[in-house]
Amino acid sequence: QKEGYRFFMEKEIYEQSYVMIETMMGRVLDENIILDELDKDFLDGINAIKICACGTSYHSALTAAYLFERLAKIRCDVEIASEFRYKEPLLGQDTLFITISQSGETADTLEALKMAKRAGLKSLSICNVDNSSIVRESDAAILTRAGIEKGVASTKAFATQTMVLWMLALYVGQEKATIAPEVLKTEIDAMRHTPKALTVTDELHAKLHRLSKRYLHGHGFFFIGRDIFFPLALEGALKLKEISYLHAEGYPAGEMKHGPIALADAELFTIALMPKTMHYEKIKSNVEELSARDATICAISPEPFDLADDFIQTQYCTHPMIEFFEMMVVTQLLALEISIRLGNDVDMPRNLAKSVTVE
Ligand code: M6R
Numbered sequence: 001q002k003e004g005y006r007f008f009m010e011k012e013i014y015e016q017s018y019v020m021i022e023t024m025m026g027r028v029l030d031e032n033i034i035l036d037e038l039d040k041d042f043l044d045g046i047n048a049i050k051i052c053a054c055g056t057s058y059h060s061a062l063t064a065a066y067l068f069e070r071l072a073k074i075r076c077d078v079e080i081a082s083e084f085r086y087k088e089p090l091l092g093q094d095t096l097f098i099t100i101s102q103s104g105e106t107a108d109t110l111e112a113l114k115m116a117k118r119a120g121l122k123s124l125s126i127c128n129v130d131n132s133s134i135v136r137e138s139d140a141a142i143l144t145r146a147g148i149e150k151g152v153a154s155t156k157a158f159a160t161q162t163m164v165l166w167m168l169a170l171y172v173g174q175e176k177a178t179i180a181p182e183v184l185k186t187e188i189d190a191m192r193h194t195p196k197a198l199t200v201t202d203e204l205h206a207k208l209h210r211l212s213k214r215y216l217h218g219h220g221f222f223f224i225g226r227d228i229f230f231p232l233a234l235e236g237a238l239k240l241k242e243i244s245y246l247h248a249e250g251y252p253a254g255e256m257k258h259g260p261i262a263l264a265d266a267e268l269f270t271i272a273l274m275p276k277t278m279h280y281e282k283i284k285s286n287v288e289e290l291s292a293r294d295a296t297i298c299a300i301s302p303e304p305f306d307l308a309d310d311f312i313q314t315q316y317c318t319h320p321m322i323e324f325f326e327m328m329v330v331t332q333l334l335a336l337e338i339s340i341r342l343g344n345d346v347d348m349p350r351n352l353a354k355s356v357t358v359e
Contacts, residue, residue, distance in 0.1 A: 007346040009151030017198040022145040033171040048075040052112040053100040056154040062231035064165035072173035081108035097121040102157035103355040104132020190319035197326040212337035218267040220247035225273035236331030243339035253286040264293035274301035275323040
């Protein structure tokens with residue numbers, strides 16, 4: 001039940017702090033990552049990772065690619081399942097094929113998995129539903145433990161998928177000895193701080209409620225970010241599109257000047273993800289360029305930013321993943337508040353289904 005919340009999506013946003021603890025339970029111990037789901041020899045012979053997924057799950061996959069390469073030093077590429085399945089991909093036998101799916105029933109993801117299996121690849125799924133088709137079809141599965149997600153717009157499933165992928169990147173680094181022990185320790189320390197970063201305060205929610213008034217009309221939205229904040233920008237834009245029916249795009253901040261900046265004017269709303277722990281000066285100059293062309297800027301950052309029309313202050317912290325999760329909550333609440341103001345059915349947006357079992 002909704003337990004006093006207006007919509008399931010709202011309840012699920014608030015649950016994120018708790019479900020992250022569930023997801024970590026028994027898997028983050030002292031200075032190690034323990035994944036009992038994987039046999040001791042599971043990673044033997046694996047030198048690369050390919051991930052296939054759709055929608056929000058694809059965005060967690062894109063985030064993971066940065067983490068696998070940066071933390072575990074293993075090659076990782078990501079494909080949209082509906083594209084992958086009609087390609088003639090060259091698949092190396094040393095590649096671990098990962099699928100990500102909240103429902104475990106997405107037709108395109110399932111078919112991509114079957115293709116990889118026919119090609120003889122080892123498979124792993126990251127899923128929220130035990131005994132789903134994708135879990136059953138995979139050699140191994142890691143469950144996200146987000147609990148039932150009712151809102152069509154995925155929130156807590158995305159958070160827990162990203163958490164599992166972060167743990168998996170550390171696990172690969174740990175098992176293959178490609179991560180330095182002090183880096184592993186720093187990452188695990190940061191991981192333990194994420195549930196707190198996901199706590200929704202009354203002050204934050206009230207601020208987003210007030211601010212959402214300004215963003216109901218206009219040409220559309222650009223969510224911009226760099227590095228792992230680029231997939232987060234894609235996800236922020238998807239959330240907004242799904243439940244508000246406003247046009248929104250996620251874009252790499254450094255790419256705006258290669259075309260989209262032509263759209264900039266006061267009616268173009270830019271949601272700028274400006275973490276302090278990652279490329280702050282770079283993104284700042286990208287946002288300055290947009291502001292100089294009169295775009296309306298909503299900056300999300302720990303660092304006050306003079307040129308912002310609206311500013312949402314996040315906590316100063318020491319790790320990009322903590323900033324990532326904190327900013328994720330801000331973008332989810334922004335989409336929620338805009339959608340509610342527009343009078344939409346947040347949980348059952350038009351034209352969408354929770355589980356897409358047809359291609
Ligand atoms: O169940 P899955 O994770 O495989 O679903 C994939 C997409 O259909 C899903 O993420 C969709 O994009 C959501 N509505 C996003 O909020």
